Amino acid sequence: MTTKKPVVVELYDEIVFPDPSEAFLSRVQGHPAVNLPRLPAGVTLPPPIPVEDASKRRKGDTKDHSLTQWFTNFSEADELLQLAAARQRVQAHIAKLRRQISLIDGQQQQFKSTPEQ
Template sequence: MPPKNEAEQPDISGSMPKSQRTKMSKSSDDNEKKSLAKKLKDAEICVPIVYGNVAFWLGKKASEYQSHKWTVYVRGATNEDLGVVIKRAVFQLHSSFNNPTRIVDSPPFELSESGWGEFEIAITLHFHSDVTDKPLHLYHHLKLYPEDEAGPLSTKKPVVVESYDEIVFSEPSEAFFARVQNHPAVIVPRLPAGFTLPPVPVEDIENRKRGDTKDHPLNQCFTSFSEADELLKLAAARQQVQAHIARLRRQLSLIDGQHQHMKAASDM
């Protein structure tokens, strides 16, 4: 929250990355639009996104009502430009901020502020007209303080909280598919052999990297959500489970041996 008199104490929330999959349903007037844009039947386009915040403690510069500087954002899961799909992002901040409704009309979709308190930020994504006219509502709890409340605050180690989501668009228009078919931020299905898509406007091709966050100042803080990292996590978790099973089997074997020994002793 901004430097104003607020009585609430910071609400500490979890910082583990959360994953989900959001399927965008059709709007009520999609049938009317079918005559204006050809749809690809039984096809889906998936757009992986990450939304969250990075917060830095101000250290000696911190005051009672201005202790942190933070940035909230929506980015591509691999830091690619999302402007090819998202037209606008609206961030709804706490009512104590001046102009709490912040509109970002171009990538990167982010905003930075300073304050002292934690609160929920509503994020509304609006898409290009050939994608869908239905907005997507996301909710992120701004986090400023580390999980270990007793630990010292650091100006060098930021607090990072991110959530992963996959936005799925069913039966996309041919124009939408053509625009994103070779875009690294978008997952598209394979088209049938011989299927021809409409040409992509030159300006769309030139603007594909304008919102990249690969060289973003906060890039080193971002969480990696790559498939390779997920496979490594799954492999590590599997090893832990197998090790736990082995320990339980040894304990059961030991207990069974003790039971057999006691039974033999009682039969004597």
């Protein structure tokens, strides 16, 4: 194994309590380990998406998510297309470089095979 490549590990856990009791909610929000971000005055979040609607969405597609205003736009599908296009450009560049190398090698072979006068 090499130490030249970085190792990236991402982990996301989520526990959803659809209808917590008031007592439970106040205990969770009052816990010292909970850091709840405060939204600016007058800003409200849209209501959560019903579970059945979320399951109908294409996996990995975040374009139509109700919270996109708070996050950068990202779509796994778009990312895969960009990676495929980049890979094609790199492969074309590698093929071009190989052709140039073979031309140079051919010229060197000609130069070596030419008898000196």
